[in-house]
Amino acid sequence: xxxxxxxxxxxxxxxxxxxxxxxxxxxxxxxxxxxxxxxxxxxxxxxxxxxxxxxxxxxxxxxxxxxxxxxxxxxxxxxxxxxxxxxxxxxxxxxxxxxxxxxxxxxxxxxxxxx
Amino acid sequence: xxxxxxxxxxxxxxxxxxxxxxxxxxxxxxxxxxxxxxxxxxxxxxxxxxxxxxxxxxxxxxxxxxxxxxxxxxxxxxxxxxxxxxxxxxxxxxxxxxxxxxxxxxxxxxxxxxx
Numbered sequence: 393x394x395x396x397x398x399x400x401x402x403x404x405x406x407x408x409x410x411x412x413x414x415x416x417x418x419x420x421x422x423x424x425x426x427x428x429x430x431x432x433x434x435x436x437x438x439x440x441x442x443x444x445x446x447x448x449x450x451x452x453x454x455x456x457x458x459x460x461x462x463x464x465x466x467x468x469x470x471x472x473x474x475x476x477x478x479x480x481x482x483x484x485x486x487x488x489x490x491x492x493x494x495x496x497x498x499x500x501x502x503x504x505x506x507x
Numbered sequence: 508x509x510x511x512x513x514x515x516x517x518x519x520x521x522x523x524x525x526x527x528x529x530x531x532x533x534x535x536x537x538x539x540x541x542x543x544x545x546x547x548x549x550x551x552x553x554x555x556x557x558x559x560x561x562x563x564x565x566x567x568x569x570x571x572x573x574x575x576x577x578x579x580x581x582x583x584x585x586x587x588x589x590x591x592x593x594x595x596x597x598x599x600x601x602x603x604x605x606x607x608x609x610x611x612x613x614x615x616x617x618x619x620x621x622x
Contacts, residue, residue: 395550396550427612432614432615433614434611434612434613434615435597435612435615436612437609437610437611440609448609483551485551495541495553495556496551496610497550497553498543498550498552499550500548500550
């Protein structure tokens with residue numbers, strides 16, 4: 393069974409540019425999460441999808457971030473325009489059950505560097 | 508504010524010695540507690556969780572963790588460390604007021620096991 397896959401693994405862009413990160417969850421997992429780790433600090437929650445619906449987007453930093461999950465399969469996270477402080481590792485995770493009860497399956501992360 | 512603290516950035520242990528990676532939390536209600544591990548160039552992997560019941564929980568790769576409600580701690584332990592245990596370890600909690608649907612992570616502790 394394929395795990396959670398994320399693309400790209402590393403993206404280097406200039407301030408003001410746009411980047412789109414993609415996450416393919418494990419097949420059949422309705423719950424999809426985005427997290428971010430900045431500068432070696434805590435891994436912070438960004439948002440949670442149940443199928444195609446945003447269950448909780450309380451962690452999204454501002455309106456430069458847009459997440460979508462059309463059709464309830466893969467998800468994209470767009471940053472537009474990117475700022476220096478957006479640099480970090482963006483993790484996607486999926487689960488069958490809502491995250492508090494069962495373990496989450498994480499992708500390897502997409503490292504974003506904004507110059 | 509809800510938070511998870513991992514007081515040590517790095518823990519160094521000789522192979523064969525016991526190891527402890529510390530975690531304390533500040534979360535209202537009855538949280539669920541988790542440990543995840545990140546090996547180099549890999550995504551986070553679930554190690555173990557505490558939901559209810561016995562305060563000592565056993566997980567993957569010989570790890571265990573002890574829940575201490577009075578000290579609000581959930582330290583990760585292993586009786587005999589292996590060089591292959593060297594990795595980044597994250598403690599996490601989910602909380603009832605959040606519907607247990609998202610994890611709050613600590614900043615991570617790097618474990619280095621020396622031969």
